[in-house]
Amino acid sequence: MTISRAFFRWLLVIVVAAFLVSMAFTWSHQTNMSKNNAEMLLRTNVGDVRQDVIDASDENLLALCREIARELDGGAAADRAGLLRMMDAYDVAEINVVDENGIIVSTSFPKFLNYDMGSGEQSAEFLCLLDGSAEEYVQSYQPTSFEPSLSRKYAGVTLKNGGFVEVGYDGARFRRDIDRHVINAxxxxxxxxxxxxxxANEDWNIVSDLYGNEGKNLSATGIWIDRASMPENEVFHAQVYDQPSSCCYIYSEGYYIVAVLPENEIILQRDASIRTMGAVEILLFLLLFSVIVVLVRKLVIENLEKVNRSLSQITGGNLDEEVDVRSNVEFSELSDDINSMVSALKQYIRAAESRIDEELALAKNIQMSALPSVFPPYPDRDDFAVFAAMDTAREVGGDFYDFYLLDENKLAFLIADVSGKGIPAAMFMMTSKTVLRDYAERGDAPADIFINANDKLCDGNDTEMFLTAWMGFLETDTGLVRFINAGHNRPVLIRDGKASFVDQKVNMILAMTEDVPYTEQRVQLAPGDILYLYTDGVTEASKADESRFGNDRLLQLLSDDFGTGETACRKICESVRQSIDFFTEGEPQFDDITQLCLYYAGDRSQEKLSGTDAEKAASLTEHLRIRAEEDNLYPLLGMIGRMLAEAGCEEKAKKQIEMAVEEIFVNIADYAYPEGGGDADILAEIRAETKTAEITITDAGEAYNPLAKPDPDLNMELEHRQYGGFGIFMVKEAMDAVDYKRENGKNVLTLRKSWK
Amino acid sequence: MEIVKTAEGTGLTIALEGRLDSISSRDLEKELRASVPGLTELVFEFEKLSYITSAGLRVVSLAKKLMNKQGHMVIRHVQPDVMEVFDATGLSAFLDIE
Known part of the structure; x- marks a missing residue:
């Protein structure tokens, strides 16, 4: 999941949760508010009605009271009989005349005579009429001070002659007068x-009701009021006219005033509020969500995407890509960190590359040193000459050539090209070279060499490598070349200044598949013929426009006159190389350019040996290039010893030759390369029939002629002897001839010795 | 090369077998420098020594020089090929060869 999706998902969850919490709060708040509003509404209505009722009853009683006061002021009898008459006339319950001292001096109700108005709490309220602060006073319907079991409503009006008249009436009378008002209220x-x-009145009879239930008992509406347990002005719930309702009551002037509000109206009100609030909140949260989304996208996601685009460029291999997101400090730092990391990575890669280059160069050296590289390889042979050259491309490649005498009269020579490049190709090349030589030296027929080598190379060839090869076997006395072509380029035969490809059947490439038949073919060389072998690096050398050197150009070039012998071979290889360089115009070549050139002079042994024995000159020749280090001494002596033993050299001469080789080699190892790390070339040629050994030891170290040193004084006392000179002296003593020459910057020392 | 040492009081016999060449002579020199102190009689048994180079001659000479200071050194049963080297280098004049 992308960071933006995860972020937005969580943001949505949070926003929704916040919305729900807020809605829950709104709901509870609105519920409360509605309840309070309902209560307030109920109380206000109850209060208003009550006030109306009180106002109506007050006015009603006061009006009666004023009439009675006017009669009394007008001289009407204030004795009991007078009062009773007025009681009947005005249909009131009680009339009292109170003197200026607050004493009832005359009353319709004899028991109250002489009652002191100041003695009761209810009655004392009327004393305000005596101190001049009020002329009229009316009380609410309440129990009297004199007789608390009796509830009455009183009003008082001052009399002209001092004192006041108090008029009271009971509930029934009072209601009769004001029910009309109450109903209207x-x-x-x-x-x-x-x-x-x-x-409803005191008796629960409904006086006024919106639905016309007057006269019915209050309980018929569903309301039940117990004044003892239900305080006035407090909300209670009841099922009113079958609707659950909130109610509130006041008992006033002998009336139960009940306000009723159906609950569903309260709920409706609340729900309407909640809906409005909800809509507003949804809008708000949507706005908040959008703003956050836009900001996060702008500030984080887009920058992250930019960084990611750069990173995928970098991981895709473009290390020159720079991350450059500068919109804020954090991303700026991230960009810098990534850039510095990539540049460090670049440095490591460069270092690794140069290390690999060094190792490849080393591998190339090893590969080159595996090929015969001393020319002429057979200086004493005048019946043929061979020269080879390999120019490797920058990488280690898989080309190789090889040649060796299988016996005095049989020269094996080959050129090959391993598929692929690099270390694996080089290793496979070494294996192939060894395998072919092994079977050749075992004396197998050419076809068998290839059949066996192919099976061997296929066996365990997990790397799927293969090679093309052309291998020839020259019979030096007859000029017949038997050869096998395993998928390789056709060699060129140069005869009488004319170059042509050797016609041939091409066999299967080596190491592709097992059990492949290989067919031997032949070409007869005449004295003066030259056979030119090459790899596809020659014909496929290309220049910038991809045109190739090609076969025609090669044939034309080889039709030149190159002379004879090794010189001709060398010239051919060099001029092909030069032509390629000229043709490619310096374009770097990716293939090795490998050439091998064989010159056949014809059999000279008859001429050479005609004066002496006709017996063949059997000679052993070995060339060895080794590091001039003492560790290589025994392998070298081993080779020399083996060759001498093979040639039948007698023991004493053998020891002397070994000693001489050792002295010279150790000298080179110790002194020739002061910097260390040089090679020594040992060319040993041992001839059994002439019983001669000729060993040439070459080094590229500092120029040094050991023979120039004077011989040591043999009579010198032991104490003064320096042994440096004795080694060379012993060599000179033991050998028949020791020659030194400085040639091409090399020390060349030749030892010759014959034995009996 | 094999070096076989047989000690007898302050006398020591060292029998060499094989080739005393540039490499093996170094081993012999090491043996000598360790053994010579306190020695009065050193005998080299060369019956089975078939080959010697200048490095070998140097060590033999060194042994002789060391022993000249503190005793006596003899070389026995030298093979002809080796003897020829001693003769050719003039060394035989300075050695006691039996």
Whole structure:
């Protein structure tokens, strides 16, 4: 999942959660508010109605009281009988005349005579009429001080002659007068949209009701009021007219005033609020979400994507890509870190590359040293000459050539090209070279050499490498060349200044598949003929426009006159190389350019040996190039000893030759290369029939002629002897001839010795 | 080359077998420098020594020089090929060869 998707998903979860929490809060808040609003609505309505009722009843009683006071002021009898008459006339329950001292001086109700108004809490309220602060006073319907079991409503109006008259009436009378007012106060009143006010009298008879239930008992509406346990002005719940409702009541002036508000209206109100709030919140949270998304995308995601694009360029191999996101400090630092990491990586890669280059160069050296490189290889042979050259491309390649005498009259020579490049190709080349030589030296027929070598190379060839090869076997006395071509380029035969490809059947490439038949073919060389072998690096050398050197150009070039012998071979290889360089115009070549040239002079042994024995000159020749180090001494002596033994050299001469080789070699190892690390070339030629050994030891070290040193004084006392000179002296003593020459920057020392 | 040492009091016989050449003479020199102190009689048994080079001659001479200071050194049963080297280098004049 992308970081943006993960982030946005979580952001969404959080925003939704925040929305839900907020909605829950809104819900509870709105529920509370609705409840409070409902309560307030109920209380206000109850209060309003109550005030109306009180106002109506106060006014009603005061009006009666004023009438009675006017009659009394007008001289009406204030005795009991007068009062009773007025009681009947005005249909009141009680009339008291109070003097300026607050004492009831006359009353319709004899028990109250002489009652001190100041003695009761309820009655004392009327004393305000005596101190001049009020002329009228009306009380609410309540128990009297004199007789608390009796509830009455009183009003008082001052009299002209001092004191005041107090008029009281009971609930029934009072209600008869004000029910009309009360009904009006409640009848058209709505609480909220669908609520109402219900008023019932002391006896629970409904006085006023929105639905016309007057006269019925209050309980018929579903309301039940217990004044003892239910405080006034507090909300209670009841099923009113089958609707669950919130209610609130006040008991006033002998009336139960009940305000009713159906609960569903409260809920509807609340839900409407919540819906509005919800809509607003959804809008707000959407806005918040969008702003965060845009900011995160702008500040983080887009920058990350930029960095990622650069990184994938880098991992794709483009190490020159630079990350350059500078929109904020963090990304700027990240860019710098990545850039410095990549540049460090580049350095490591460069270092690794140069190390690999060094190792490849080393591998190339090893490879080159495996090929015969001393020319002429057979200086005493005048019946043929061979020269070979390999110019490797920058990389180690898989080309190789080889040649060796299988016996005095049989020269094996070959050229080959291993598929691929690099170390694996070089290693496979070494194996191939060894395998072919092994079978050749075992004396197998040419076809068998290839059949066996092919099977051997296929066996365990996990790397799927293969090689093309052309191998010839020259019979030096007859000029017949038997050869096998395993998928290789056709060699060129140069005869009488005319170059042509050797016609041939091409066999299967080596190391492709086992059990392949190889067929031997032949070409007869005449004295003066030259056979030119090469790899495809020659004909496929190309220049910038990809045109190739090609066969025609090669044949034309080889039709030149190159002279005879080794010189001709060398010239051919050099001029082909030069032509390729000229043709390619310096374009670097990716293939090795390998050539081998064989000149056949014809059999000279008859002429040479005609004066002496006709017996063949059997000679052993070995060439060895080794590091001039003492560790190589025994292998060298081993080779010399073996050759001498093969040639039948007698023991004493053998020891002397070995000693001489050792002295010279150790000298080279110790002194020739002061910097260390040089080679020594040993060319040993041992001839059994002439019983001669000729060993040439060459080194490329400092010029030094050991023979120039004077012989040591043999009579010198032991104490003064220096042994440096004795080695060379012993060599000179033991050998028949020792020659030194400095040639091409090399020390060349030749030892000759014959034995009996 | 094999070096076989037989000690008898302050006398020591060293029998060499094989080739005393540039490499093996170094081993012999090491043996000599370790053994010579306190020695009065050193005998080299050369019956089986078939080959010697200048490095070998140097070590033999060194032994002789060391022994000249503290005793006596004899070389026995030298083979003809080796003897020829001693003769050719004039060394035989300075050695006791039996």
């Amino acid at each position: 409640a009848k058209n009143r709505h609480v909220g949209r669908s609520g109402c006010v219900i008023i």
